[in-house]
Amino acid sequence: MPRTNLEVAAALHELADLLEINGGDRFRTLAYRRAGDAVRGLGRDVATMTEAELTAVHGIGRATAGKVQELLVSGSIGLLEQLRAKYPAGVLEMTRVSGLGPKKALALHDALGVGSLEELEEALKAGRLRDLKGFGARTEENLLRALANHSREERRILLGEALGVAEEMLDGLRTIPGVERASYAGSLRRMRDTIGDLDLLAATSCPGEVVEAFGGLPNVGRVSAKGPTKASVLTRGGLQVDLRVVAPEEFGSALQYFTGSKAHNVKVREHAVRMGCKLSEYGLFRGPLWEQRIAAATEEEVYGALGMQTPPAPMREDRGEVELALRGALPSLVTVRDLRGDLQSHSVYSDGRRTVREMALAAAAKGYEYFAITDHGRNLSVVRNLSLEDIERQRAEVRALNEELAGRIVVLHGLEANIGMEGDLDYPDEVLAGFDVVVASLHHQLRGEREAMTRRVLRAIEHPAVHILGHPTGRMLPRRPASDLDMEAVCRAALAHGVALEINANPRRLDLKDDHAFLARQMGCLFAISTDAHSPRELDLMRFGVGTAQRGWVEAKDVVNTWPLEKLRRFLAKSPLER
């Protein structure tokens, strides 16, 4: 992952936050925040972009491009340093405490000299906030609790875990009398890799009762806000859950609103305004007093009335999907149903939990046409791996299995090769050539310099036996960061050598991640969406990989494991330059 993008985005966000605290034109702060978002979502490395290329990015203009250059050249931004000198870092940290925003943080800093979370706690305990204008006993109480929960509430959880909790909460919600429909929305529905909170939507004609009953569900710890249309609660595990309740006939517009993203919503609502309409969670309205409701029941109806196609939820990040939907030009994204097989999995020959046969049967039960077993090569010494004899034995086993399962599924004999320090692989070329499919992946020494890491990966991509680059950046959520790679160079090489980039579907990896998949798709790369299953159950992780691919706008035609076996075999058999 190009670390510089994250650093530049962080600087722009900090600039926006500090400008907001400082006061002044709020649209200027909005502009810096949007620019920061744009940089974060950029697959390309900002450090390699010219000022003209930067300015061409939506949301980045001359001023911001200049500041980015300033940061990259001198290591800092003058305006940001001025603001940092004016407000200690703790003031920014304070605005992240729930219930504290820029205005109150500024008041605390100016009136009481509070400049850190510790000082805030002291001031609270000494009762010094009480006689401050705009602060009272309740605020004091809420802030003390928010401070205590601060570190826990800041965390984002992984997509896979979030989905589990959401389904449990939805089950509870659906048992509440009067709930006609319920769905999850927010970043979970958009399939982001990490989830800040759960957003649940319910349709009912008795909202008050539903909100009340929701607060009493067994998994709910504390209710932090509650009104006639919504509630915010914390689960016993400390996860925030936002419930929104609407009338059944508003379910579509409410789902559109609550699914987001915020940037997507703003863009769609601006379009509604240009049409002389108003869009909110209650519907699309027209007329001098907005008394005419044009659409609300379904998302399709709402988008349709706006003259748009309905973008799949994972696309709704304001990366250009609104413009395409208006022109009726949305790409048709890959779906789970398009997939004909899984091209990375493990058996007891390496660190998998089941035999090749058990894995193959499970894959067949999923309705797949083909399935690759890809155990680890011998250079990955930390786990059981394939000796030369193992390879022969496993090949025979696969051959027998293909006779036994003929007509049900075709098993491909694959390998997950380990990319060494010099980009070298586990076996001599003739051994590698004996596999039906070779996935090459980084597994160790992931913290090298960008140039060295990129060189290793490029060498592997250039190897004639390699078909797929597995979990390209090696990240492991939530802690192990991505290797520092020049992703543009990786994509270029993959394209040139006909190597597919894996989108690893395991929720701890999701690698390529969404932004990189978006870049790779733009560059015309091929993909393989693979579960990397170590047990039959893990074959079900595919949906997370597909969601990530959709976030990168990946189409089925560019995903090799949507291809019929015949076409896939041609891809696997061809020499790299023909692929």
Add this chain to the structure above:
DNA sequence: GCCGTTTTCGGCCCGACTGTTTTCAGTCG
């Protein structure tokens, strides 16, 4: 500060809940 199917100037999404407030600002979704 950014941007353009109406714009190179003049807009920039829209609504809910809380607390402290005599009418709304701040924060959040």
